Amino acid sequence: MIPCSPCYLVVIFLCFIGCYAFPKHFVDSDKLLLASADNQFQFTQKEQSNRKPEPFTFKHHNNQELNLVLQDINKRCPDITQLYELNYRSIRGWPLTVIELSDNAGRHEFLEPEFKFVANMHGNEVLGRELLLKLADYLCEQYHKNDEIAYLLNHTRIHILPSLNPDGWDDATKNGPGQDWLYGRANAAGVDLNRDFPDLDNVAYRSGDKTDHLFNEKLIDHNMQPETKAAVEWILSNPFVLSANLHGGSLVANYPYDETPDGSARRYAPSPDDDTFRHLAQVYARNHKSMASPTRPKCEPDEEDFGKQGGITNGAAWYSVTGGMQDFNYLGSNDYEITLELGCEKYPSPDSLPKEWEDNKAALIEYIWQSHIGVKGVIKDSRTGEAIQGAHIKVKNVTSGRNQEIDHDIVSVASGEYWRLLTPGQYEISVTKDGYEPSTKLIKVVNEPHKEAQRVDFILTPSSDEFALESMASQFPYGMDRNDPQMLKYLPYIQPNGENIPSREMELESASP
Structure with missing residues (x-):
């Protein structure tokens, strides 16, 4: 039981404000509030601000440690990093913290593409979470040492969300890391977040021809989880160009569409950008140490031999997914997203993490570069x-x-x-x-x-009708609004330069005997 002291009341009040404030906000790393699964704060703001940044170490960071790692990176590289939370927290109160890396962090720069990595939306698939923490650390460390990394950060705005499902991570870890193939996959309400997004594939298939910017709140047929809502608002409120969603349990780069058009369990479902998506998947697979190797072993005996496919697969050709985040990005926004399955083990041992980083490092960085193609x-x-x-x-x-x-x-x-x-x-x-x-x-x-x-x-160039409407504002001083439907009957008789044209009726009239 929590003692009811004034200090705790202040903390609880701050937690309430932090959890339910709607607008997305940037937060100073010293003021970032870290909640445990029981919504108890383990560090006061003063204690956090007095902490000295610690060097990154490979381990499975718990949710509190994850946020501290992001803080430490921000403190070490304040000139190129910014921390912010998504609009909603997890059901148990964990912030969904993003670290942004750019030479002008905190603001969009003209013609600079925006990129994002998301991991751990399935709580028991943890490798991506640790790789993204290390990636943020690496970009921070290399910015003043590596000209290519400096160029990348100077010309790309990179957003990294290490965990979309911190509650699921807690469940999977408390159950015993890697002990259960499914436990911890869902969020605290038992919902698979990668089945919880609006099903825009179905909208696209029904429309027959329109395959972009399909999101409409009227299409939402269920109450989305707070983590899903946070992701949806994030996707729709930023001009993301490219992204990837990191998973585990297999070793393959998966590209849209994820859902079959006829409800079948599996069938190749190409998107209009099939060539581009195949290229994006190939970039990751070929830069990974073994993903594209035709001689590598399969994860499961009955699994497709993805290595012999170049380490890539169309999502629906593998198995159909309804309500996934990957296709929501493509069909609901300007963003192109693929799903990266990073290994056979969903919860690999801590000892394997350094090697996993070396296996994925080049692929992660080369994939970010793809936001500059086209x-x-x-x-x-x-x-x-x-x-x-x-x-x-x-x-x-x-x-x-x-x-x-x-x-x-x-x-x-x-x-x-x-x-x-x-x-x-x-x-x-x-x-x-x-x-x-x-x-x-x-x-x-x-x-x-x-x-x-x-x-x-x-x-x-504005069309002739638009020119005519503008010119009529001065020719009809009746206070008539330019959008008034009554103005349309005058349009054929006004030239773009504002000169009157005799009406066809007048011409016929003058030609009659």
């Missing part, structure tokens, strides 16, 4: 020079005469920026927006390694 740019209004939000970037692959529409649009963000991941080849890129004339460019994509994506800007 093209990027800004879309502006030809008259005002202002950025255009909500423009659709449409792509047709015309490499070697393919003439293939990629039926998945990227949409420009508030600053007019866009990022479009593409493999090398020739493409027709078109930009459309209501009220503007479309613009199309023929682009050759090269993807020079470890360089920024080539920049392709678009200047859109």
Whole structure:
């Protein structure tokens, strides 16, 4: 029982505020509140602020230690890191803490792609959690030593969430690490978080042609878990370009779609960006020490031989998943996400962690670089020079005469920026927006390694109707609103330069006998 002292009342009050405050907020590492599974704070803010950063050590960090590791990295590299929490905490009160790494941490920089890694959404799959802690430590350590790492951080905003399911980690660990294949997989309410996202695959399959930005709150048919809500809001409120979700239990890079279109247990379900997703999966598999090896052993006797497939698989071809996070990213936002199964053991021994890091280090870093493939740019209004939000970037692959529409649009963000991941080849890129004339460019994509994506800007010209509406504001001084439907009947008679055109009725009238 907790003593009811004034100190504890203050802590409980702070916990309540921290758990239920809705807006996403950046937090100073010295003020980050760490709760145990019983919602008791183990360290006071003063004790935390007085701690000296400790060097990273390979081990299975508990939830309190995980947050302290992130704090220590932030203290060692305050110029390139920022800590923040997602909008919701776990059911038991653990913060879902993200460490951001960039040369200008805490803010989006113009045309800089945003990248994210997420691990431990299944609480008993723990390797990704430790690899992401080490990755953050490594990027911090190497920033002033390694020119390539410095370039990567200077041109990419990287978000790392080591654990989306800290409650499940607690359950799996208390049950005995690795003792049960399923225990701890779900969150504290017994829900598998990777089946809890809005099922946008079903929406896409029913629509038949639209495969992007499908999220609508009306589509939510169940009460999502707080961890899922936190992830959904995070995904939809940031201009993420690329991400990966780290799991365990097999060794393969899994790409969309995850769900079959006909409800079958397994069937290859290609997304419109199948070429790009295969490339992304191959990048990770080929840079991993053994994932793409055709001679490596299978994890299970009855499992597919992923090594002989190059270490990659289409998700639905493996087994169909409904309500997964991977496809939600692709179908609900501009983000491209794959799922990384990092090893046969879901809860590997602590002694194996240094080797696992060496096996995955190059793959993790090379995958981040993929946020710079394809093209990027800004879309502006030809008259005002202002950025255009909500423009659709449409792509047709015309490499070697393919003439293939990629039926998945990227949409420009508030600053007019866009990022479009593409493999090398020739493409027709078109930009459309209501009220503007479309613009199309023929682009050759090269993807020079470890360089920024080539920049392709678009200047859109307002359509003639838009010009007419603007000019009418001065020609009809009746206080008529430019959006008034009554104005539409005048449109055919107003030139874009504002000059009147005789109406067709007037012309016929004058031509009659």
